């Protein structure tokens with residue numbers, strides 16, 4: 158089918174096939190892709206709102222046994238730069254988040270063999286006791302799988318136990334590209350195959366949780382594989398309806414084993430636009446200003462995005478790979494309004510919470526994103542000593558040797 | 559929304575102020591881009607040029623010009639004597655690479671606002687080896703045409719117009735119109751860089767502001783051959799996206815790979831990769847706007 162015929166089909170609400178999506182990506186001018194994606198966004202969000210969330214990306218540990226080739230964040234077991242945050246450090250971050258008008262942590266970390274499921278349960282329970290309204294958007298599918306392997310429990314049981322402890326929703330991290338050839342090449346197949354990643358999301362949706370979906374593109378995948386990823390998400394969404402949003406970003410190559418070049422800004426806008434067209438059963442698409450910068454991040458709103466994502470407050474993972482952009486609530490709102498939209502705060506379920514916090518009370522400006530530990534210290538927090546370690550290095554530390 | 563302007567864009571006819579205001583206010587950003595892209599490709603086909611620049615700050619003299627095709631002195635000189643001395647040293651260090659430098663507005667101030675003194679100062683700089691003035695900030699000059707004439711009388715080229723500060727859309731459009739007028743008056747500029755070089759720290763310009771400015775510059779300054787975007791100032795991503803909004807010349811690509819990330823990330827290779835990924839054909843040029851074979 159020609160691009161013009163595909164455009165006509167989309168205009169009357171038709172669904173893209175894999176072949177048509179590929180044809181669009183290869184042949185359609187960026188302006189046409191943008192126009193079609195913008196129209197699709199308008200149909201879903203005719204009221205002209207662009208939302209954002211005030212939350213904080215907390216990476217509770219950087220110790221990881223997965224060793225993905227694209228990751229600049231992890232440290233091996235026993236590394237002096239490896240850290241695991243303590244409960245008090247996490248509570249401090251929650252309090253700071255609340256003071257900035259936030260109501261959620263996005264809590265993710267490495268696959269640390271020395272953190273058992275009980276640690277997560279105790280943490281979640283304690284958070285809910287101390288901050289009953291605070292939400293925990295935590296543990297991407299590969300982390301759930303890691304916990305399931307450590308505890309020798311099925312993923313559905315892990316999810317049920319974490320929900321009982323206070324888990325509110327699951328972030329869509331670790332998806333990278335949901336094609337096993339790519340995952341093997343990136344050394345992330347063993348942390349979760351494509352089927353396993355989708356399986357955890359299915360379990361989470363069946364358990365009543367809402368989740369997000371992500372895609373990190375621009376490593377070793379072909380265009381067909383990038384599209385395959387989108388179609389696999391669309392199929393699961395048809396089945397469960399559990400995804401609230403889709404977020405895509407380009408691979409950040411600095412300080413990674415894989416190296417290479419970063420995908421370009423135009424590639425980002427085209428990929429985003431195509432995602433809006435393929436993922437016709439997703440309500441929300443986020444702009445990734447943290448990888449694209451504020452300006453191209455804002456332009457996302459013309460190429461299918463209807464959400465500016467998170468104010469973040471803290472970020473450790475893409476910063477480790479060379480991307481260092483910061484936008485506080487004031488900046489996020491300014492960019493939304495400058496693009497001609499109405500800015501509204503939301504929660505993870507994309508329910509509108511209200512107008513910007515800084516218009517209601519004084520909020521300090523945030524000039525740079527915080528990091529996991531301001532002083533850059535490694536090491537695990539004292540309170541982990543109450544939990545069983547698996548690695549020899551952690552066993553020694555916990556025994557004080 | 560902007561369909562009625564398409565034939566003007568494709569035919570290289572400049573937009574009027576009213577039409578430009580419509581484009582600036584158009585909520586459909588993608589249509590703005592496609593209009594400007596049409597104007598760009600009507601003029602340049604799919605070619606996008608770029609120049610590698612070594613910028614010299616303060617009174618420094620470069621030890622190594624790397625892959626520079628232009629050495630640009632971005633200093634505010636104390637006097638014409640000091641500027642001439644610096645130019646001589648930089649030219650000696652730059653070999654055959656054209657040396658440009660200084661802001662026309664700064665030189666005009668140095669000349670006490672006197673056009674004859676400006677021409678004499680320009681002559682001294684040209685004698686020292688300066689080829690062209692680097693910046694012509696149209697927002698800082700009441701009569702930019704007179705300043706250009708005086709500089710050229712002194713032997714210096716003025717290839718391009720620039721903007722130092724223009725916070726609002728109206729201010730940016732004023733600058734764009736001034737450049738369009740200069741060109742119509744016969745000043746034969748080669749390029750215009752419409753994005754302000756100095757942003758407001760508290761309220762920086764947005765991505766929408768920047769690409770709209772690029773697009774309107776392309777559509778209003780129909781007689782100016784090239785619309786420039788600064789690689790270093792904007793960053794590779796926005797600079798590349800600007801091609802889809804009418805930019806056809808990427809200025810200020812670093813001449814030295816300061817990141818030291820190896821051959822795959824050399825600035826000239828990276829800019830060429832970005833241009834190709836924007837569906838255009840890269841062509842290197844030098845500081846005098848001559849294509850490098």
Ligand code: SF4
Pocket residue numbers: 221222223224225228229230231266267268299345348
């Ligand atoms: S991406 Fe996650 S799982 Fe992979 S190495 Fe990094 S921290 Fe570990």
